[in-house]
Structures are given as structure tokens and as C-alpha cells.
Amino acid sequence: MADELTPETPESDEEPIKQRKNGLYQGVSDELAENMKSGWADTELRDLRPIAQAAHTAARRAALSARFPGERLVVPAGNLKTRANDTEYGFRAATEYAYLTGNQTEDGVLVLEPRKGGEGHDATLYLLPRSDRENGEFWLSGQGELWVGRRHSLTEAATLYGIPTDDVRELPTRLAEATGPVRVVRGYDAGVEKALTDKVTAERDEELRVFLSEARLVKDDFEIAELEKACASTARGFEDVVKVLDKAEATSERYIEGTFFLRARVEGNDVGYGSICAAGPHACTLHWVRNDGPVRPGDLLLLDAGVETNELYTADVTRTLPISGTFTDLQRKIYDAVYEAQEAGIAAVKPGAAFRDFHDAAQRVLAEKLVEWGLLEGPVERVLELGLQRRWTLHGTGHMLGMDVHDCAAARTEAYVGGTLEPGMCLTVEPGLYFQADDLTVPEEYRGIGVRIEDDILVTEDGNRNLSEALPRRSDEVEAWMAGLKG
Secondary structure (H helix, E strand, O other): OOOOOOOOOOOOOOOOHHHOOOOOOOOOOHHHHHHOOOOOOOOOOOOOOOOOOHHHHHHHHHHHHHHOOOOEEEEEOOOOOEEEOOEEOOOOOOHHHHHHHOOOOOOOEEEEEEOOOOOOEEEEEEEOOOOOOOOOHHHHOOOOHHHHOOOOOHHHHHHHHOOOEEEHHHHHHHHHHOOOOEEEOOOOOHHHHHHOOOOOOHHHHHHHHHHHHHOOOOOOHHHHHHHHHHHHHHHHHHHHHHHOHHHHHHOOHHHHHHHHHHHHHHHOOEEOOOOEEEEHHHHHOOOOOOOOOOOOOOOEEEEEEOEEOOOOOEOOEEEEEEOOOOOOHHHHHHHHHHHHHHHHHHHOOOOOOEOOHHHHHHHHHHHHHHHHOOOOOOOHHHHHHHOOOHHHHOOOOOOEOOOOOOOOOOOOHHHOOOOEOOOOOEEEEOOEEEEOOOOOOOOHHHOOEEEEOEEEEEEEOOEEEEOOOOOOOOHHHHHHHHHHHHO
């Protein structure tokens, strides 16, 4: 990795090169500095069109404006985060910011300024402009365009996102001088929050965050299409993994992780969350993301992974696969129980149903199986009332899905888990059974087996649609699918 001359940024655009003694331009001759100022072609892009979701983001901003009339609303994208020393993690824009703008640029800030008279807001997208050639920032700063790549000019960005733009370096001063009520989405940009000190309150800011979370409960047409795209890519990623299981057996779970990641990066932005590539007893650890264990014939592989599209919508799919291609009798018995529970859960997803209905339906099936197998003493109603099945079912049966894998997490209880399903909502249905390797309350042959099946379900006007149905779920279909891919 090349090393910049220095990591500093100019204190101002007007500062002459030769005045910089001990910082940005240290070790740079006047002749080189002058040479780097000129001889660059005009690269302004003049044939741009608005991004595909521009009309949708405009509608979302309008809804936000209507909810908070007369108030200045500040929504930051976030900043780069240091990974180690002078390297940063890959940037992922804050969900609230990307949802309202379609932009994914670090340090960006959306500001909705109330119009005089209280009728709506004027939106401004504050971004970093093109690197300055005159002061040397573009080639001497660690974040200059010569090092990290060209960024859109403010004019280009205004065209792409359908929002007037301005220089984000001016924003702190403007926010500090602003009067009237202000709300900010917290936790993404410390500089913005500092500029608003004594102007905002945690309670009012939380109301803004909650509104933006609940606004995402029902997906628009653009969002549904993105989730369909994410699920299609995810299905191809699962196929990729099955095709290389023999190589994973020779290495580790990380071969599986890397294989799926390749698909995510080729067809999307990234994985939507850390892939769970849990072989053998690791499948009993719900969020196993170390992925450093062996992949052994005869064991099961629990693969929980999702591709995040370039517009930041993620799938969230789980399949539990026999590494050797065929379930043992006990593995099949446990798998089929989870499948039956998932079928019951999916059937309960429909408009007008309570959000909790699909969880209750799946849990009832699993409780019945645990009683049938002699692992719990019935009747089933007693088991469910006391929650005794939870020793082996562990988690809730699903969650909302969208730009975040656990989408709409800040929504109020009455709007989400205590609410009612509506067309356009997208959620996961993912029951599981997990028999820990050290669980002495179950027969030894059960220990170390973990099974989860998860699909992404869209609520429709007349029921639901499984967006991830391209991946087989029934045990015999899984075996046939794997045999076809391996053959």
C-alpha cells in the first residue's frame, strides 16, 4: 500500500503552498508544487441523470418534513472510522441518510431547513467538493482524490440526487449560528453534534430517529425490487458455496465465508452482515462469525448470509446443509421439524395478522416436536406458557428486513413487534433448534446439532411471497439440489 507524503489537510483553500513549513507541504519543492497545479483536463460530467430512486427519496423527505414542521432536521452520513493507524474501514453510509438521499458519501449531511411561514422545508445536501488543485489538497492529503479517487462535484451531486448541494466544510459554522428548533440523528458525526451543542435534546432527537425507523416498515416499489435483487444474488452465493464444499473440507469455514463474500462483492456492495458459516457444533452458536473451524463430512453446515445490494438493501437467508450431501436419520428428523415450524410460521404471515403470530405458530410446532421426542414433559400448552422450549429454540422467529438486516429497530413496540402486518412489510421467518454440545439434558446423539431455516417474506395484499424461494427448503429437495450442483 502506497504511503502518502503526509496525512494532513490544508487549513484553508487560500493558504499558499510556500507558507506551509511543517505540515502538508513539507519536503515538496516550489517547482513541483507549481507543476502539480496545472495541466489537468476538465473532467466535469455533464450528461448525468437523477438516480433511479430520486423520486422515492423525495417522497420520503416530504413525509419527514410533514412530521416535523418548522424544525431544522439534520441527518449525517457518518465519517470514516480508523481500522488501525492510518487505514480506515470501508465506509457504509448511515441508513437514515441513505434512505433519504440515495447518497453514500462519507461526511455528507442532509439538512432540511424550515421555510419562512412554516410551509415545508428546503433540503440541502452538504458534501465535500472536488479536491482543490491550487492548494495541493488533491495530491498531498490522505483523502485527496489522487489517493482515494474522484468524487462528484457539487453540481454533479445536485443532478444525481435531485437535491441542492453545498460545501460541507461550511456547515458547522452555519449550524452553530442557527436559531430555532433543531433535531439531529445522533451517533454518526461528532462534529455535527458538537456544532449543535445546547440546541438539541436527546428526547427530541430520539423522536426523529424513531420516526425514520418506522417510516421504513412498509417498503415502496423500489425497495421491494432491491430486496428481490439481494435475494437472487444470495441464492447464487449459496450455490457457489455448495460447489466448493470439498475445498472447504480441506481448509476451514473461512473458505465458505470467502466464497460467499466474492459473490456479494461482485454483484452488490458487500455482505449485509457478518456471514455465519457454522459447521458442526458451531451451528449451535447463534452468531458464529469467527468462521475458523473445520468443515467435516457427516456434519451439518448452517450458513446464514446475505448479499447487500449497491443501494444498501440486504437479504438474510439461512440454510442448514449436510456437508456430505445427505442427512443422517437424526439430522433429517430435526431438520424436518424446523421445516414444519417454518411452514407454519410463513403461513401466518398475512396482512392484518399480528406481528407475533408467525413466531407463535412456529414455536408451537417446535414445542410439539420436543414433547413428542420426550425432551419435554407435556402438555404442549404448559410448555408454551412456561417457555420451556426456549432452551433449544433460543431466539425469536423473525424480524423486519431492509437497509438494515434488523431493520426498523428503533420503532416503537406498538408499531413493530406489538403491531399488525401490512402489505409491503418484509420480514424473516427463521425458526431453529439447537442442541448444545455440552447439554446433558438431551441424548448424546442430539448434542452438537443445530438447524435453522430462514427466508425473506414479503407481505402482499392477499398473503405473502417468499423472496428467497429460489433456494430449496425441504430436506429431500436440499439433497437433490446439492447433488446437482456437486455433480
